Amino acid sequence: MKSGCIIVKENANVNLEVRSSKSPFNIKKILGVILLAFFGIYAVIQLYPLFWLLLFSFKDNQEIFGGNVLGLPGVWRVSNYVTVFTSGNVGIYFMNSVIVTAVTIAVSSVLLSTCAYAIVRMHWKLNNVFLTYILLGMMVPLHATLLPMFIILRNMNLLDSYWSLIIPYIAFALPIGIFIMTGFVKGIPKEIEEAACIDGCSIYKIFYHIVLPLLRPALSTVAIFTFLSSWNELMFANTFISSDRLKTLTVGIMSLAGQHATDWGAIGAGLMISTVPTLIIYILLSDQVQKSLIVGAVKG
Amino acid sequence: MEKLLRDKKALLLFVFPTFLIFTTIIILPIFFSLYYSTLKWDGFSQGVFVGINNYKNLFMANTDGFPRSVLNSFILAVVSVCIQLPLALFLALVLSRGIKGERFFRTVYFIPVIISTVVIGQLCMKIFDPDYGIVNVILKAIGLGSLQRMWLADPKTALGAVFAAMLWQYVGYHMLLMYASAKSISTDIFEAATIDGASEARIAFSITIPLMKPILRVCVIFAVVGSFKAFDLIFVMTGGGPLHSTDVPTTLMYNTIFNRSQYGYGSAMAIFIIVECLVCTVLIQKAFGKDIEY
Numbered sequence: 001m002k003s004g005c006i007i008v009k010e011n012a013n014v015n016l017e018v019r020s021s022k023s024p025f026n027i028k029k030i031l032g033v034i035l036l037a038f039f040g041i042y043a044v045i046q047l048y049p050l051f052w053l054l055l056f057s058f059k060d061n062q063e064i065f066g067g068n069v070l071g072l073p074g075v076w077r078v079s080n081y082v083t084v085f086t087s088g089n090v091g092i093y094f095m096n097s098v099i100v101t102a103v104t105i106a107v108s109s110v111l112l113s114t115c116a117y118a119i120v121r122m123h124w125k126l127n128n129v130f131l132t133y134i135l136l137g138m139m140v141p142l143h144a145t146l147l148p149m150f151i152i153l154r155n156m157n158l159l160d161s162y163w164s165l166i167i168p169y170i171a172f173a174l175p176i177g178i179f180i181m182t183g184f185v186k187g188i189p190k191e192i193e194e195a196a197c198i199d200g201c202s203i204y205k206i207f208y209h210i211v212l213p214l215l216r217p218a219l220s221t222v223a224i225f226t227f228l229s230s231w232n233e234l235m236f237a238n239t240f241i242s243s244d245r246l247k248t249l250t251v252g253i254m255s256l257a258g259q260h261a262t263d264w265g266a267i268g269a270g271l272m273i274s275t276v277p278t279l280i281i282y283i284l285l286s287d288q289v290q291k292s293l294i295v296g297a298v299k300g
Numbered sequence: 301m302e303k304l305l306r307d308k309k310a311l312l313l314f315v316f317p318t319f320l321i322f323t324t325i326i327i328l329p330i331f332f333s334l335y336y337s338t339l340k341w342d343g344f345s346q347g348v349f350v351g352i353n354n355y356k357n358l359f360m361a362n363t364d365g366f367p368r369s370v371l372n373s374f375i376l377a378v379v380s381v382c383i384q385l386p387l388a389l390f391l392a393l394v395l396s397r398g399i400k401g402e403r404f405f406r407t408v409y410f411i412p413v414i415i416s417t418v419v420i421g422q423l424c425m426k427i428f429d430p431d432y433g434i435v436n437v438i439l440k441a442i443g444l445g446s447l448q449r450m451w452l453a454d455p456k457t458a459l460g461a462v463f464a465a466m467l468w469q470y471v472g473y474h475m476l477l478m479y480a481s482a483k484s485i486s487t488d489i490f491e492a493a494t495i496d497g498a499s500e501a502r503i504a505f506s507i508t509i510p511l512m513k514p515i516l517r518v519c520v521i522f523a524v525v526g527s528f529k530a531f532d533l534i535f536v537m538t539g540g541g542p543l544h545s546t547d548v549p550t551t552l553m554y555n556t557i558f559n560r561s562q563y564g565y566g567s568a569m570a571i572f573i574i575v576e577c578l579v580c581t582v583l584i585q586k587a588f589g590k591d592i593e594y
Contacts, residue, residue, distance in 0.1 A: 119315075
């Protein structure tokens, strides 16, 4: 029966080939070329604006206002980048973004992996209720929490500090992270933990030495997700931080663009600087990044 | 093992910090918002209880253009479901059936998604710049100089320009979700259909798309709820102006609270956004009905 199927399939393929080789200008080929052209054009639409940004980040106003808007820069002015880094505070903004994002990823990874483990493995009555409660958080738009959080942070005297960003970023990383993580913990065989238990390990040792290393792939998925959302976050950063030395890149770039409203090169250089880290991560880990965003979305 | 897994102290240590942060930062604020929305309050002096007056002011005897902002977010939702999603679906279907450079295109289309909206917003302000922006320069170059305008400063075109940027940025995201779903369909089905002589279009409409229903539902929910929550790009590019023409509920809420210090009224907007998102999620879930399985 099985071999019969294969024979039929091969016959079908042969038939197709015979049919298509009859006319040299077959429709399929032409359609294929048109499709490829369409995809090429669309790739240009997606990429060209960024390429244009790269170009004008190396130009000065004279060149742009002189009519060279679209072309390559006559002289590649690295000085734009130097100016932005030295006279502007871009270096500081950059460090702030790194600090806030790194602490957010570190703390949220610990919280969500321990919590996911407790939900899946540990025996307590409310684990499913608790999971549903946490997952509800995915439905809450962060704008709706803006004002109350502003007031809470003000009352705790945390406004205008790193914590005013780190704490909300951690909180909003938790639901999606726990969702991904619980799915992953379920897939780990229990036997290893049981063996460790017989050898006399405490629950903390089991978690730290056995479970945590196994969770690494899932942790990296979650970390990429958290990185993108906290590195790019604007609204909280714009509302909770007022002093210039604490601004993260997103807000810093906004104020930079305000100061240099007419200096295209400087703005372009600033935008490039804040984009390059994400681009590098994406180029190095593109499959991983794509996977992380797919997993983050598919909860149904 | 049983005993270890029932360890109350460990459980508390593992779960409580998450519970505490999650509850204070995400759940409690909703109730606070609900409470604030019944007050007339400037944030510093004592608030005065006004019942549902704030909600009445949103739609009846409204002076700040809230209905207009809701309409804008609905237009955005419709446009993204009718233009963005079909485009993404087309790209995903073709890519998933194999085309030269499948990986390259997938990777390139996804790039705008990972870039910060502030960068995209600032970049788009340059693209729509009246004197030196790509749009006007190209229009002039191809002899359509009469179509040049101040895209972001003209109330007639500002909304379109901002929406174009938003649609452009997220096509790749929807494409990727759909692509992953189409790729997960067993190739046996496609082979069987090809043997039966089905055309590519027929395969797409009769097999792939019906099987992609779960992910299509996710995409529609994301597109609609995402439109209701849209904030960053509009905030960066126009801040809701000119003349409220690009205001959406979130930008109006932001300005109401932080620029006009109407904390109570702004909270009513926040509650409206939450309810709007929840209701639409449920409605879309219902509309899609049950998943199909073969």
